[in-house]
Amino acid sequence: MKSTKYLIFSLLVITSMLITACGAPSAQDPFIQTAVALTVAAKNAEPNTSTPAPELPVVTQTPVQFSPTLTPPASAATATSPGNVNSNVCAKASLVSETILDGMIFKPNAQFTKTWEIKNTSTCTWDTSYKIVHWDGDSLGGATYYNLPQVVPPGGTVPISLLFTAPLNDGEYKSKWALQTPDQTNFGVGDYSVPFYAKIVVSSADKPGYAVTSVTYEMVREPATGCPANITYTAYATVTTNGPLTFSYYWAQSDGHNIKGEVIKMDAAGSITLSNPWKLSLATNAVTRWMALATGISDGENYQYKEWSHVEFTKLCGG
Numbered sequence: 001m002k003s004t005k006y007l008i009f010s011l012l013v014i015t016s017m018l019i020t021a022c023g024a025p026s027a028q029d030p031f032i033q034t035a036v037a038l039t040v041a042a043k044n045a046e047p048n049t050s051t052p053a054p055e056l057p058v059v060t061q062t063p064v065q066f067s068p069t070l071t072p073p074a075s076a077a078t079a080t081s082p083g084n085v086n087s088n089v090c091a092k093a094s095l096v097s098e099t100i101l102d103g104m105i106f107k108p109n110a111q112f113t114k115t116w117e118i119k120n121t122s123t124c125t126w127d128t129s130y131k132i133v134h135w136d137g138d139s140l141g142g143a144t145y146y147n148l149p150q151v152v153p154p155g156g157t158v159p160i161s162l163l164f165t166a167p168l169n170d171g172e173y174k175s176k177w178a179l180q181t182p183d184q185t186n187f188g189v190g191d192y193s194v195p196f197y198a199k200i201v202v203s204s205a206d207k208p209g210y211a212v213t214s215v216t217y218e219m220v221r222e223p224a225t226g227c228p229a230n231i232t233y234t235a236y237a238t239v240t241t242n243g244p245l246t247f248s249y250y251w252a253q254s255d256g257h258n259i260k261g262e263v264i265k266m267d268a269a270g271s272i273t274l275s276n277p278w279k280l281s282l283a284t285n286a287v288t289r290w291m292a293l294a295t296g297i298s299d300g301e302n303y304q305y306k307e308w309s310h311v312e313f314t315k316l317c318g319g
Contacts (some may be wrong), residue, residue, distance in 0.1 A: 032203035034206045041072040091187035093179060094123075095196055096157055102199040103213035103242040104269045108302035114198045115161040118179070118189065126152040130179040132160055135188075135195045141165030141174045148179075166202045168317040174199045201242060212295045217311035227282060227317040234277040235311050237293040247295050248303050253308075254290045280315050288314045 009231060054104060096117035106112060120126055142162055152158045160177075176195035178186045187196045201299040203209070218236040234245040239249070245266045266272065276291055290310035296303030 001057070011113070049094075090122045090126070090181055091179070092120075092122040092246055093187065093189045093195070094121050095189040096120045100198060101213070101240045101242070101271060103172075103201055103211075103240075104211060105201045105203050106206045107244045108168045108202055108204050109168070110166045110273075111163065112166070112195060112200075113161055115159050116161055116177075116196045118196070119157045120152045120154055123154050125154065126158075126179075126271050127145055129182040130176045132162070133180045133186060134180040135176040135186065137176045137197065138167065140198060140200075141172060142175065145180070148185045150262055155219070160196075162198075164198060166200060168202075170202050170204055172199070172201050177239060183256055208243060210241060210245040211297060212239055212245070212247060212306070213242045214240045215293050215295070215308040217293075217309075219311055219313050223311075228286055229252055229282050231282075232277050232279045233273055233313050233315070235291040235293075236273055236275045237308075237311075238271050239293070239295065240266075240271045240272045241266045241269055245297070247297050249274065250305075252292045252294055252307060253278065284315055286315050286317075288312055 044174060096119050098116045100112060100114040126148055128147050128149070128151065131145045132148065133145040136144060141164055146162070148158065149160070150158055162177070164175065170277055174197055177198045178188050178195050180186050182274045185259065201208075216238045218238075220236065222232045222234065234249075239247075241247070243266075246263060247266075248263045249261045251261065253259070264272060265276075274293065276293075278289070280292065290312045292307055292310045294305045294307040296305035298304075
């Protein structure tokens with residue numbers, strides 16, 4: 001390789017000297033053209049020792065795929081919650097007992113708590129998403145609704161206690177309440193789903209007009225069945241007052257007899273049960289009879305009596 005380059009270089013030098021010496025380039029043109037051609041040929045014959053540029057790889061992009069690892073949220077139509085209940089099945093209740101009897105008298109702005117014992121007569125378990133809602137009448141200072149205070153299984157009972165405030169104006173007030181399922185179906189108590197309520201009287205008088213507000217009856221036969229020589233029918237009357245009260249009473253009977261009772265003193269509003277037995281022999285005619293309680297309140301000199309409704313019974317040999 002080096003000798004070839006040296007030979008070419010020598011030829012070029014000699015050619016230049018000859019041209020310079022003679023001063024006539026025309027005679028030497030073929031020689032020069034030959035030398036140039038040899039030089040170009042030698043140049044083209046040299047191997048290419050330079051490093052070629054690397055070829056770039058062709059890039060092809062593959063689409064990215066993600067695995068469905070997240071579960072889509074349930075739609076509103078399929079999501080389950082405590083609110084998805086059958087109201088016709090779950091909306092059944094009964095009233096077991098209550099405090100603050102109807103017609104109790106309170107001073108204006110007086111606070112009191114009334115409690116209803118409610119039984120779950122449905123086949124559903126009531127949880128605390130069930131509510132106690134104001135149904136109708138005066139709210140007596142209560143809220144619009146309250147959450148049920150505890151879980152109540154079928155057949156279980158729950159005490160519902162609400163704090164009330166008597167209105168400022170004298171008068172009679174009734175506050176009606178109901179239960180509500182999570183899907184906002186209101187229901188009351190009993191076969192007709194009636195509201196449970198607080199019924200009070202507000203009086204600013206120093207001596208309010210306390211009175212007997214109700215009388216309810218229960219009739220009991222002894223013995224319960226059979227045809228003995230004597231059968232006793234006993235009427236039980238539950239008397240309710242709306243405050244501290246002294247009253248007298250007597251029993252009236254359909255046979256014309258009146259049986260006078262004793263004087264009763266009530267230290268506060270509440271109830272007392274009185275009784276009257278009526279014994280009948282086997283020979284007594286099987287007709288319908290009745291008994292009734294009459295209560296009297298003194299006007300300072302005499303007792304003013306009120307006779308309440310009758311409780312009837314018929315003597316039958318079989319029961």
